[in-house]
Amino acid sequence: MLGQILTMVMGVILFAIAAAILYMIGMKKKMNQDERLVEMLLNNGAYRVVKYLRSHGEITLKGIGYVIKDISAKEFGSSKKAIIQDGRAFQDRLLEYMIKNGYIVEGEGNDRRKKSDKVYKLPEK
Numbered sequence: 001m002l003g004q005i006l007t008m009v010m011g012v013i014l015f016a017i018a019a020a021i022l023y024m025i026g027m028k029k030k031m032n033q034d035e036r037l038v039e040m041l042l043n044n045g046a047y048r049v050v051k052y053l054r055s056h057g058e059i060t061l062k063g064i065g066y067v068i069k070d071i072s073a074k075e076f077g078s079s080k081k082a083i084i085q086d087g088r089a090f091q092d093r094l095l096e097y098m099i100k101n102g103y104i105v106e107g108e109g110n111d112r113r114k115k116s117d118k119v120y121k122l123p124e125k
Contacts, residue, residue, distance in 0.1 A: 033075065037082040040073035045084065045094045046103050050122065058107060058119045065091035095120070 045068040052067050053059060059067070065087035074081040084090050098104045098120075107121035 033078065033080060036075065037073050037080070040075075041071060041082055041084060041090070042094060042097045044071045044073055045090070046098050046101070049094070049098065050103055053104065053120075053122045058121050060117045060119055061091055061095060062088075062117075064095060064120070068094060 048071060049059065049064055049067055052063075067087070068084055068090060069087040070084065072081055072083040095104075099106070102123060104120045105123045107119045
């Protein structure tokens with residue numbers, strides 16, 4: 001009889017420990033969710049800009065803002081979703097991210113553009 005009670009008490013304690021560990025993992029994941037969503041938006045935006053550059057060759061900062069419009073990111077199993085509705089608000093951050101990681105380089109534009117418009121291209125291999 002005493003052995004059965006001791007077994008049940010140990011089972012309840014182990015269950016409580018497991019529940020507490022899972023709760024802490026969930027809380028940590030929830031705390032870092034916004035950072036991961038921004039990182040996913042940056043990756044999705046960089047992918048779209050590189051895809052555009054493969055077919056068009058060059059892009060301006062305004063063009064980056066237009067290309068990344070309506071990009072979204074969502075984590076598996078989460079209801080929270082991040083969307084870039086206005087690319088102009090996110091284009092500077094994406095440009096800095098892409099140059100820092102070597103996805104694009106600043107290039108020389110053709111004569112039809114203003115001198116103030118910088119042009120970005122894929123790096124030479």
